[in-house]
Amino acid sequence: MTILLTTLNARYAHASLGLRYLLANMDELAAQTQLHEFVIGARSTDIVEKILSYQLPGESLIVGFGVYIWNVTEITQVVAVLKRVAPEVVIVLGGPEVSHETGDQEIIRLADYVITGWGDVTFPALCRQILQGPKPLMKIHAGQQPPMNEIRLPYHLYTDQDIRHRTLYVEASRGCPFKCEFCLSALDKTAWPFDIDQFLAEMESLYQRGARLFKFVDRTFNLNVKTSLKIMQFFLDKLAAAPHDPVFAHFEVVPDHLPDALKDSIRQFPEGALQFEIGIQSFNPDVQSLISRKQNNDKAADNIRWLTTQSHAHLHVDLIAGLPGETIASFADGFNQLVALGPHEIQFGILKRLRGTPIIRHTEAYALAFDPQPPYTILANRDISFADMQRLVRFARYWDMIANSGRFAHTLPVILHDAPFENFMELSDWIYANTDATHRIALDRLAGLVATWLQEQRGMPQASAVMLISSDYAGNAKHIQGGEKSRSTGQTQEPAVARATPQRQSRHLAA
Ligand code: SF4
Numbered sequence: 001m002t003i004l005l006t007t008l009n010a011r012y013a014h015a016s017l018g019l020r021y022l023l024a025n026m027d028e029l030a031a032q033t034q035l036h037e038f039v040i041g042a043r044s045t046d047i048v049e050k051i052l053s054y055q056l057p058g059e060s061l062i063v064g065f066g067v068y069i070w071n072v073t074e075i076t077q078v079v080a081v082l083k084r085v086a087p088e089v090v091i092v093l094g095g096p097e098v099s100h101e102t103g104d105q106e107i108i109r110l111a112d113y114v115i116t117g118w119g120d121v122t123f124p125a126l127c128r129q130i131l132q133g134p135k136p137l138m139k140i141h142a143g144q145q146p147p148m149n150e151i152r153l154p155y156h157l158y159t160d161q162d163i164r165h166r167t168l169y170v171e172a173s174r175g176c177p178f179k180c181e182f183c184l185s186a187l188d189k190t191a192w193p194f195d196i197d198q199f200l201a202e203m204e205s206l207y208q209r210g211a212r213l214f215k216f217v218d219r220t221f222n223l224n225v226k227t228s229l230k231i232m233q234f235f236l237d238k239l240a241a242a243p244h245d246p247v248f249a250h251f252e253v254v255p256d257h258l259p260d261a262l263k264d265s266i267r268q269f270p271e272g273a274l275q276f277e278i279g280i281q282s283f284n285p286d287v288q289s290l291i292s293r294k295q296n297n298d299k300a301a302d303n304i305r306w307l308t309t310q311s312h313a314h315l316h317v318d319l320i321a322g323l324p325g326e327t328i329a330s331f332a333d334g335f336n337q338l339v340a341l342g343p344h345e346i347q348f349g350i351l352k353r354l355r356g357t358p359i360i361r362h363t364e365a366y367a368l369a370f371d372p373q374p375p376y377t378i379l380a381n382r383d384i385s386f387a388d389m390q391r392l393v394r395f396a397r398y399w400d401m402i403a404n405s406g407r408f409a410h411t412l413p414v415i416l417h418d419a420p421f422e423n424f425m426e427l428s429d430w431i432y433a434n435t436d437a438t439h440r441i442a443l444d445r446l447a448g449l450v451a452t453w454l455q456e457q458r459g460m461p462q463a464s465a466v467m468l469i470s471s472d473y474a475g476n477a478k479h480i481q482g483g484e485k486s487r488s489t490g491q492t493q494e495p496a497v498a499r500a501t502p503q504r505q506s507r508h509l510a511a
């Protein structure tokens with residue numbers, strides 16, 4: 001009987017690390033296990049048809065689905081169709097979205113089995129039981145967490161096609177010792193490292209096969225500095241050996257922990273080689289203590305300032321609107337502090353109620369009202385009305401299009417001026433009032449809207465507004481046309497820094 005591992009990724013470029021872990025740990029079942037990834041947006045019936053093409057004549061099929069907040073709606077539809085047309089197919093669910101609150105989910109009602117938590121050893125064990133009998137009696141199976149050295153690493157399962165065209169997710173550790181109540185990792189209580197030498201040997205082999213873009217999914221990369229230094233040195237060695245063919249690495253870091261040894265290492269990375277995602281979430285100490293987030297704000301601010309001024313690391317800093325106790329005024333204050341520190345991107349998130357997270361303990365006291373549909377975004381709370389939350393959602397969307405995109409690098413400081421949050425909120429309200437849209441606004445139209453706002457709402461002369469906006473387009477054009485002709489082929493070649501560097505970061509570098 002064939003075992004099929006599948007999921008729906010948000011984009012083709014996102015290769016599922018979770019499925020590859022399962023495949024790597026199938027042992028004697030590996031020969032009969034296949035992996036097939038789909039992308040959100042595909043028709044359920046087409047997906048079911050492809051899944052059933054793995055069923056051998058006269059046999060059943062075990063299908064393991066990786067279920068996440070971004071695909072639970074679609075996978076529920078797929079499972080419903082699958083059970084209608086092929087009820088004999090055995091459906092096993094796993095992933096964070098089905099690991100908690102298992103009693104009230106339609107997808108769990110439809111499935112045969114569910115594995116909560118880690119699936120690396122429990123999924124193959126469950127498949128063995130299904131195949132050899134006796135039939136497992138329980139529907140919900142708590143995933144067993146084996147010692148880290150018993151989990152086989154999956155990186156050899158990235159195909160050459162994956163290496164060429166997709167983001168390679170890697171992890172040197174799992175879990176997080178912190179307890180921020182909005183986050184699923186709050187349930188981990190600690191972090192568990194993989195053997196660092198074995199992990200780096202796998203990275204070496206990926207590198208030798210041509211991998212140049214590594215995205216670390218470790219929740220707190222800089223927690224164990226000794227390990228962080230080893231990993232960074234791995235990339236520095238690669239950069240030194242082949243500066244014309246650079247690697248790019250992305251890490252999630254905690255902001256208030258950047259010892260000197262780590263700074264020395266970070267300083268050595270050239271432009272376009274290093275990206276940090278830094279969670280600030282809130283600068284408000286009352287909110288931080290309410291949600292059990294331990295963060296030294298002064299240290300965090302100093303470190304972000306150091307990174308923006310003393311390193312070439314590209315910084316994405318996360319803030320969350322809608323946390324209990326956060327008013328619009330206190331959020332604006334944190335946002336303005338962050339803008340002043342000068343990170344390249346501010347990821348403006350809206351609070352989501354992830355299944356299993358302890359944030360719900362504040363529901364009554366702070367009147368937290370979440371959308372019942374995934375991704376369970378907050379709609380209103382005691383301090384922010386639904387109408388204002390809608391304004392924040394639009395702000396986040398336009399901020400991504402105008403600020404984070406890097407397409408308005410010269411215009412943005414003029415828009416933000418001396419009160420970034422307040423001014424951008426004015427622009428955001430104005431764009432929405434004039435377009436009724438937050439999606440599918442073409443870049444040309446967006447540029448025209450910003451130019452009109454600068455004139456009508458800020459009194460900027462037309463010629464100055466047009467010149468300002470044009471300077472951004474000229475910047476992009478310069479970047480796009482910045483490659484040199486290859487002498488041997490006559491083809492335009494990207495500059496070395498841009499080859500592994502993600503597009504948005506390239507735009508920020510070019511500005
Ligand atoms: S938000 Fe970050 S630091 Fe806090 S629990 Fe989650 S992963 Fe850990």
